[in-house]
Amino acid sequence: xxxDTGGASLAEPVAARAPRPSASTFLSGRARMRLRVxxxxxxxxxxxxTSLLDLLRETLKLPGTKKGCNQGACGACTVLVDGERINxxxxxxxxxxxxxxxxxxxxxSNDRMHPLQEAFIEHDGFQCGYCTPGxxxxxxxxxxxxxxxxxxxxxxxxxxxxxxLSHDELRERMSGNLCRCGAxxxxxxxxxxxxxxxxxx
Numbered sequence: 001x002x003x004d005t006g007g008a009s010l011a012e013p014v015a016a017r018a019p020r021p022s023a024s025t026f027l028s029g030r031a032r033m034r035l036r037v038x039x040x041x042x043x044x045x046x047x048x049x050t051s052l053l054d055l056l057r058e059t060l061k062l063p064g065t066k067k068g069c070n071q072g073a074c075g076a077c078t079v080l081v082d083g084e085r086i087n088x089x090x091x092x093x094x095x096x097x098x099x100x101x102x103x104x105x106x107x108x109s110n111d112r113m114h115p116l117q118e119a120f121i122e123h124d125g126f127q128c129g130y131c132t133p134g135x136x137x138x139x140x141x142x143x144x145x146x147x148x149x150x151x152x153x154x155x156x157x158x159x160x161x162x163x164x165l166s167h168d169e170l171r172e173r174m175s176g177n178l179c180r181c182g183a184x185x186x187x188x189x190x191x192x193x194x195x196x197x198x199x200x201x
Contacts, residue, residue, distance in 0.1 A: 033097045037062070038106030046093055053077045053088035056103060064104035064133045068178075075177030078134035078141070079103050085141025087176075104133035107140070116140065116194045125190035127181035135177050139191045142173045165195060 034043050037060060044059050053070075056062045056079070068076030070089045077088040080102040107114040116136050119125070126132040146163050154172045155163060163169070170188055179187060 031094055033094060035093070035096055035101060036099065037101045038103060039100075048092070048094050050093045051089055052079070052086075052091040052093045052096055052101070055093040056088060056101075062103050062105050066130055066133060068131070068134075073178075074131070074134075075138055076131050076134040078138040078177060080137055080141055083141065083144050085138050102137070104137060107136065115197070116190070119190040119194040120187070123186045123190040123193060125183060125186040126179075127183050131177065131179050131181075135174070135179070135187055138174060138177045139194075142170075143195055145173070165192065167192070 029049075030045060030047055032043065032045050034041065035055075036042070037056070042060060044055065046055060046059065050059075053065060053067060056065050057067065065079055065088055066076040067089065068074035070077075072087040072090040075087065078085050079088045080086075081091075081096060082100050083102075107117065113121075114136070116139060120132060120136065125135070143165075146165055149161070149163065151158050151163070152169060152172045154168055167188065170191060171184075174187070174191070
């Protein structure tokens with residue numbers, strides 16, 4: 001799964017978006033950072049080694065993003081940064097100054113669940129629920145990749161202007177998000193159903 005662990009596109013490096021830390025900042029090992037999380041601005045004083053995951057959970061008290069393997073292998077910590085999915089456990093918080101981070105808590109609107117959250121409930125796309133926030137954020141990011149024409153390892157026609165989110169295509173694109181309960185069939189069904197509804201005229 002094409003998770004972006006660096007947090008920056010080739011066209012627009014992080015250095016162009018975030019203020020350059022001073023020499024004194026590096027010597028102190030701490031920095032005052034500004035981040036936009038779930039449409040709210042936050043200013044925090046943080047150790048430069050703090051991961052984005054720990055900043056969200058421990059500093060901003062947003063426990064929806066889960067810490068699973070803490071090695072970028074399970075996908076439980078998946079969040080969206082400027083609409084693209086990343087593993088928050090592999091990202092340093094300082095990299096994301098000035099960028100927009102969305103966690104599972106930020107998907108609901110006016111106390112109503114996101115339609116994909118509702119689809120997970122409808123199709124039993126979870127059991128214990130620990131991986132579910134990462135699954136949902138990842139699926140939203142995945143849909144954006146499909147819309148931009150980003151291919152996966154199983155995409156048959158790289159020249160096609162549109163991509164069909166087939167069963168195999170979806171499973172490949174979501175392969176970085178593991179469910180230890182084995183609820184993958186429900187997860188796939190929930191994602192397929194939700195995006196099929198979105199594609200209807």
